[in-house]
Amino acid sequence: MFGTTPGKNKTKNLHFRSTLLKVTSLLLFTGLMAISPAQDKKVLQKVVIALHWQPQTQFAGYYTALIKGIYKKYGLDVVIRPTGLKDNAVDLLKSGDAQFMTNFLSMAIEEYDKGLNLKLIAQTSQKSALCIAGLKSRGINKLSDLNGKKISIWQVGFRELPQAFLTKYKINASFVPIRSSVNLFLMGGTNAQVVMDYNELNTIIFSGIREDDITLFRIADYGLNVPEDGIYCTSEYLSKHKDICERFVKATAEGWIEAFKNKEEAVRYCLKLKRKAGQSANYAHQMKMLTAMENIIQVDGGKLNTSLDRKSFELAVQVLKDAGRIKNTIKYDSFFNPVVR
Incomplete structure (x- = not known):
């Protein structure tokens, strides 16, 4: 064998x-x-986004992109830094402590005119949230009722557009500067109040004022649409890191879409951040804010519109020039450099 x-x-x-x-x-x-x-963390690009105010659902898209891992999916390790109390977003962008910032279009134009070489890379807000609120029970039913009346307005950064609105419609009213609250208006010290429809309007409603008693003049509906929130970086950063800028905008857009789909989760996370920062946190207020932001930020066919309307930009420049806030005629193509089309 x-x-x-x-x-x-x-x-x-x-x-x-x-x-x-x-x-x-x-x-x-x-x-x-x-x-x-x-290994995965090693390939992530760390960037800081400085928000121009404290945690709230006005910025839910950024927070949702963070907690849902959307930024990481795009290869980004993002740090979100709220500002507006002890520091501001513009200073962080100038110093290089932040690579991106959010800001109002009009305020960014002012900084650009002063010499800050920034670029708007995405206009997330498409409709101005700025309004003037009055009460029917106090005789404010139509625009002409504002003649001879006192209007509460924040001390810094918001006067130009409401003033242009009054001038355009020949309304002779006077502004009363306030710090931040709506208390003077609620107590009858003024006849009307400049508000953002996603924020101070809700404060008035939650103070006990019936919604059907409020007369709201939405400035955008009167031919003066200057949208607010956008994403900015320096011209130098954009020229060196265009790919990162593109990924950041795409991820943020996805974050907004996800936040609108899952509002409750987005609201609860923002409430958690507000409480951690020792700030008052109201679920109903933040939910109404996020719902209002959905009307301001335009999502069409599952896609976020991040373009800047040329006419809105030119209007903003003209309003600021007329108010003496800027000296130069700023060109649309030098200011706006979209990274996603």
């Missing part, structure tokens, strides 16, 4: 098992390296 001896069979089996173990270990190690968090 022909065949192999038991000793030789045993040697071959041991050699085969040893080889198989080595190959399996190598494949397992290679697979672990491919999915290793440390």
Whole structure:
């Protein structure tokens, strides 16, 4: 009979098992390296976005993109830095402590006119939220009723458009500067109040004023649509890191779409941040804010519109020039550099 001896069979089996173990270990190690968090984190590009105000659902798209891992999907390790109390977004962008910032279009134009070489890379807000609110029970039913009346307005950064609105419609009213609250209006110290429809309008409603008693003049509906929030970076950063800018805008757009789909989750996260910062947090207020933002930020066919309307930009420049806030006629194409079309 022909065949192999038991000793030789045993040697071959041991050699085969040893080889198989080595190959399996190598494949397992290679697979672990491919999915290793440390390896994944190494390829993420860290950037800071400075928001121009404190945590609230006005910025829900950014927070949602962060907590849902959307920024990471685009290869970004994003730090969100709220400002507006002890520091401001413009200063962080100037110093390089932030690569991106949000800001109102009119305020960014002023900074550009002063010499800050920034670029608007995405106009997230498409409709101005600025309004003047009055009460029917106090005789404010139509625009002409504002004649001879006092209107509460914030001290800094919001006067130009409401003033242009009054001038355009020949309304002789006076502005009363306030710090931030709507208390003077609620107590009858003024006849009307400049508000953002996603914020101070809600404060008035939640103070006990019936919505059907409020007469609201939406400035955008009177031919003066200067949208607010946009995403900015410096011209230098854009020229060196256009790919990062594009990825950041795309991820943020996805964050907004996700926030509108899952409003409750977005609201609760913003409330958590507000409480952590020691700020008052009201679920109903933040939910109404996010719902209002959905009307301001235009999502069409599952896509976010981040373009800047040329006429709105030119209107903003003209309003600021007429008010003496800027000296130069700023060109649309030098200011707006979209990274996503």
